[in-house]
């Protein structure tokens with residue numbers, strides 16, 4: 001009998017949340033192995049030598065086969081496991097459009113959302129300092145430009161990004177957008193189509209969305225408390 005895959009992850013990370021929801025929703029048997037980024041567990045020699053030589057999450061191990069990079073993991077799981085077709089349809093044009101998004105998102109959504117999260121929360125937290133307002137403002141401007149492009153080019157009237165069914169593209173995109181959202185940025189204020197799509201996508205991913213977001217929901221809660229305290 002084949003063993004469940006091992007999944008190494010931290011729900012603080014966008015691609016880890018995307019894979020977590022995908023594994024759950026697709027009912028792929030897996031063993032969860034929590035790796036704390038904030039405690040630096042991904043930097044241990046054991047993790048480097050035995051799990052992911054790049055020392056990042058997510059990573060998987062399928063029997064003796066080790067794989068990192070979320071997009072490669074998604075493609076591997078779709079090929080090797082039983083996965084509902086709608087996530088990554090066989091049909092040429094739909095699959096190609098999802099591939100196009102996955103290539104686009106690395107230099108755009110992922111770069112902008114990660115940078116905002118880093119400037120506003122992660123770097124100050126790791127160095128016990130306050131965020132640099134100028135750097136946060138620059139990062140916010142880049143994020144707004146990117147969200148405007150996302151809305152214009154990827155939300156063009158289908159129910160979800162690519163088609164009338166949810167795909168891996170929606171899953172990856174919602175996880176990216178939730179990262180700056182968790183640290184005080186409102187991605188819905190200027191982008192009504194993003195707000196509608198986010199709501200639909202979130203609903204389609206429940207109950208896994210709620211489970212996956214517990215870690216960043218706590219950050220969002222604390223950020224809101226901080227803003228209220230500053231106002232009082």
Ligand SMILES: N[C@@H](CCC(=O)N[C@@H](CS)C(=O)NCC(=O)O)C(=O)O
Pocket residue numbers: 012013014015016037042055056057058068069070071
């Ligand atoms: N391109 C990789 C990115 C992986 C990545 O950057 N993971 C982050 C968390 S989102 C990480 O492990 N960072 C730890 C570090 O850079 O020290 C993927 O899509 O899996």
